[in-house]
Amino acid sequence: MKVSVATISLFLLIIITLQKQPAGMTFNKESSLSFLPFSLGGPYHPAECCFRYITRAIPRHRITDYFETSSQCSRAGIIFITKNGHSICANPSDDWVQDYIKDLRRNE
Numbered sequence: 001m002k003v004s005v006a007t008i009s010l011f012l013l014i015i016i017t018l019q020k021q022p023a024g025m026t027f028n029k030e031s032s033l034s035f036l037p038f039s040l041g042g043p044y045h046p047a048e049c050c051f052r053y054i055t056r057a058i059p060r061h062r063i064t065d066y067f068e069t070s071s072q073c074s075r076a077g078i079i080f081i082t083k084n085g086h087s088i089c090a091n092p093s094d095d096w097v098q099d100y101i102k103d104l105r106r107n108e
Helices: 003-018 095-106
Strands: 063-068 078-082 089-090
Touching: 063 095, 078 095
Parallel strands: none
Antiparallel strands: 063 078, 078 089
16 A cells, blocks of 8 residues: 555656646746747657747847757747757747748858
């Protein structure tokens, strides 16, 4: 019986922990939510996914790099890396996102 209680307690702790995954931090002062990627993978093969996109263009001079989300993700996304090392999810269909990608490719 003690093993069952311990197993149930551990299971509940895992569920509570997973439900409290942060949605992210704000990038600009006007929004209350941020759009940071969520990691699906383990420590050796992370697969970052976007569940929300930033709604405004990030100043281009703050972006240093980008990558596309994994095909394992439920939604396509572009993750921009800022000078401060923050990861920001953006909608790949947005014109400003495509412009930034072209600019970053030119400057490689």
